[in-house]
Amino acid sequence: MSQFLMQLLAVAICLAGMLAVLIPLFVMIKYRDKTVKIPIDREQLQRLPGFGLQREIRDRQFDLLGNMSMSICIVSIPFAYFAVLAFLKTHNFPTLIVIFVVIGTLWCSWRTVKVFKHLTRLRLGHTAELATAAELLQLQAKGYQVFHDIQADNFNIDHLVVGPNGVFAVETKGRHKRLSERNNKHGLRSHECIYVDNQLRFPKWSETKPLEQAVRQAKWVSQWLSSSTMFDVTAKPVLVLPGWYIKLKSKPPFPIVNHKQLAKMLANFGNDRLTPEQINAICWQVAQRCIQGPEDKK
Incomplete structure (x- = not known):
């Protein structure tokens, strides 16, 4: 093997860990962008308090993480390069090190794919909840009280609305729109969803769990508030x-x-028809739970 190829191979081995993350990430992003899209334009959402600061904080956190990772690479890669080059010249790679590197890079690739999928779902859910929360702001001008992300017993209520005409447990579900028209089971357009026979039918799949979850969570809210406020x-x-x-x-x-x-x-x-006193009692209980968290964590 020529000196140039040996040096090139040494560089590739040193960068294998980074490539094990970047290559699957690049492939997953390309695949996602070609197959699905978020049904809401984030840039057109009404901004909530602190939205710009939250985004800037997130960006600066990524900057810190990137700087830390880069500093580790700057220090370690030169030493790793000469060590790998020495092994290549002697044709004597330790077997355990080779096994460790191969298994480690495969594990990193698998973790990257898994985390990216989870991050994609979280991003979709976050965008959907922002869209719902922005619309609920309109109700506050009409005297309604709106609460978000109420922690319950091992789950959370996305939004809780309290007004003179009742209490509403609002469950938000974000679902990607498929860009491809293939495998359209229900003859729907890409943006259409049908409710029929206690089932949600999307263009390529059907669901019942969101319906069951909404009922279950509203029941929990009813039981909790009834016991806390001492009225039904x-x-x-x-x-x-x-x-x-x-x-x-x-x-x-x-x-x-x-x-x-x-x-x-x-x-x-x-x-x-809730009286102002009942509304105040309900809102006080909800506000206390938002501050304190679920009762089983007290």
């Missing part, structure tokens, strides 16, 4: 699918809406 409180479930056009082929047991329909729908939905 019935929280109504609401399911929000931001960015999707909802078609109702049968009557749902509770509202299933796009985020842009949410504020208007909640203001005109529900038969409860």
Whole structure:
């Protein structure tokens, strides 16, 4: 092997760990961008307090992590290069080191794919909740109280709305839109979702769990507030699918809406008539839970 090829191979081996992360990440990003998209444009969402600062904090955190990783590479790679080059010249690579490097790079690649998938779901869910929260701001001008991310018993309530016409447990579900029209099981357009026979039908798949989850969480809210306030409180479930056009082929047991329909729908939905005293009692309990967290962690 020529000196140049040996040096090139030594550099490739030294960079193998970095490439084990960057290559799968590049492939996953390209695949995601060609197959799915977030149904909401983040740049068109109404900004919540601290949105710009939150984004800048996140960027600076990535800068710190990048600087730390770069400093480690700057210090370690030159030494690693000469060590690898020495092994290549002697044709005597320690077997255990080779096994460790191969297994380690494969593990890093697998972890990169797994974390990227999870991060993609989190980003979608975060965007969907931001879209819902932005629409709920309209209700505050009408005297409604809106709470977000209430920690319950091993789960959370995305949004809780309290007003004169009742209490609403709002569950937000983010779902990617598929860019390809292949395997369209229900003859729907890419932005359409149908509710029929207690089932959500998207262009390429069907779901029932979001419906069950919304009912289960509203039931928990009802039990919690009833026991905390000492009067009967019935929280109504609401399911929000931001960015999707909802078609109702049968009557749902509770509202299933796009985020842009949410504020208007909640203001005109529900038969409860809560007094100002009841609203204050409910809001006090919710505010205390938002501060203290779930009761089992006290």
